[in-house]
Amino acid sequence: MAAPKKKVGRPGKKAEAAPKGPPKGMASFPEDLAGTLKYSEPLGRHTTYRIGGPASIHFVPASNEAAAGAVAWAREHKVPYLVLGLGSNVLIRDGGFRGLVIKIGKGLDAVSHRAGTWKVGAGLPMPLLARKTAEEGFGGVHKLIGVPGSVGGAVFMNAGAHGQDIASVLISATVLDPKGRIVDKPKKEIAFTYRRSGLEGYVVLGCALRLEQEEPEKLKSELTMLLRKRREGTPFDQPCCGSVFKNPEETSAGRLIDRCGLKGRRVGGAEISKVHANYIVNVGNASADDVLKLIDIARTAVFKEFGIELELEVKVLGEPK
Ligand SMILES: Cc1cc2nc3c(=O)[nH]c(=O)nc-3n(C[C@H](O)[C@H](O)[C@H](O)COP(=O)(O)OP(=O)(O)OC[C@H]3O[C@@H](n4cnc5c(N)ncnc54)[C@H](O)[C@@H]3O)c2cc1C
Structure with missing residues (x-):
């Protein structure tokens, strides 16, 4: 079950529910920072891939100062932190992120x-x-x-x-x-x-x-x-991260993958898009592992066929399960 949500930093407003708290051994997050705080928050809720294990602490700051406070806390307590926006250029591994995720979103959107x-x-x-x-x-x-x-x-x-x-x-x-x-x-x-x-x-x-x-x-x-x-031209309405690979000089990664006959290739719930081969889409409960396996298949095939090493454009973050 998802951890209860708690709004903090609004004087005079009663907290909705007590959060579970950080994992054992991690310092307590300052609850007076303005923003929305959750514990053990599945990051799949915050990425366009709809993939990603939980963040130990997930904080959406409601002011620049709250964002600064969150970073200062992480540094002081040596807690790893990761800044995310809308999660549209990341693949977060299935083990999630042991640390603090600071999502820059609502509250900083004036x-x-x-x-x-x-x-x-x-x-x-x-x-x-x-x-x-x-x-x-x-x-x-x-x-x-x-x-x-x-x-x-x-x-x-x-x-x-x-x-x-x-x-x-x-x-x-x-x-x-x-x-x-x-x-x-x-x-x-x-x-x-x-x-x-x-x-x-x-x-x-x-x-x-x-x-x-x-x-x-x-x-x-x-x-x-x-x-x-x-x-x-792209699988615009399917969960994905945009282009998976950078285009090599003078050619397109999608064309190379397509010429290896990989359009439509599936691993688990992930598929090399039939519309554009440089997109890997989540066609149903894909894990990060499924996507990583497809990445490997595409890279290996392109190298074998054309001697070109494809470089990742998507940022692979977090820990394996
Ligand atoms: C369908 C689709 C189409 C796309 N088309 C394009 C395209 O045409 N052109 C293009 O350039 N990209 C494209 N992308 C990729 C992506 O949308 C962009 O890279 C976008 O700018 C990432 O923004 P984000 O908020 O989602 O960043 P995230 O994915 O959340 O993060 C990406 C990186 O930026 C860092 N980051 C995010 N926000 C901040 C911040 N406030 N401060 C410091 N670091 C931060 C993160 O730490 C991470 O390293 C596409 C993606 C999808 C899913």
Whole structure:
């Protein structure tokens, strides 16, 4: 049974139920931090794969300060911690994560703008930002409508689509730095490259974006076209993590896997998508182990056939069962 949920940090509000608490030997988490705290929380509830064993402690901070407090606690007590957004680029192993998972989501999802400068909380889902900005007549991130992660995850991963990445519109990112300070980091201090920001060790709390005014009707029809393309070319509505492998130079990982005849290949509840071979989809209660076996099958076959070593794009995290 799932651990009871407890809201903390709201003065005057009675706690709903006592949580079970951290595993034996782990320090107690400070319950005065504003946010939602759960123990032994299945991470499959927080990933687009719907896969992942439990996190010993799962905390969704309701303020930047609460996120900073959670990280400070983990460091002080030497508890391993992991920051997640919407879990759309991760495969969490079946043993889960023994430590603290800090999910940057609701509570850190405010959005406002003045002229073309948009201030966005890291917890806001990227598709919501893409739609909202387009509806208000601002272009720049609308092309990321099909990236189902958080804004923080998009900054951390330098997410991009259809020739547009988040780095190209970013003015600065509000981050918790490795010394535990909340600072605004201008773009020139962030080492963005293809699908990377170099922000390892930082927690992205929000960002400022410079967006250009465009005709709302034109943006609207672009959104419709981009979503249609996604639906046609990828298993958009099935639980997955997007592209499993990076594209090798001058070719596509999906094409190589397809040419090995692996589309539709299954292990347990996981399947190499029949729509796009660089996607592995969860077709019914797949375990991380099932996905990892398929990853191995695809890698081995591509190496044998083409002598190319496929590199993972998805981040494999957590412990085996
Ligand atoms: C169907 C589908 C389609 C996709 N299409 C695309 C695409 O077109 N282009 C593209 O670039 N990606 C794509 N992706 C991958 C994914 O959506 C992006 O990488 C996204 O930016 C990840 O955001 P997230 O919030 O889900 O991050 P998560 O998966 O939760 O985390 C990914 C990494 O970022 C770190 N992280 C997350 N949030 C923070 C934060 N606030 N501070 C510090 N570190 C953080 C995590 O520790 C982890 O290392 C797709 C995924 C799916 C499922």
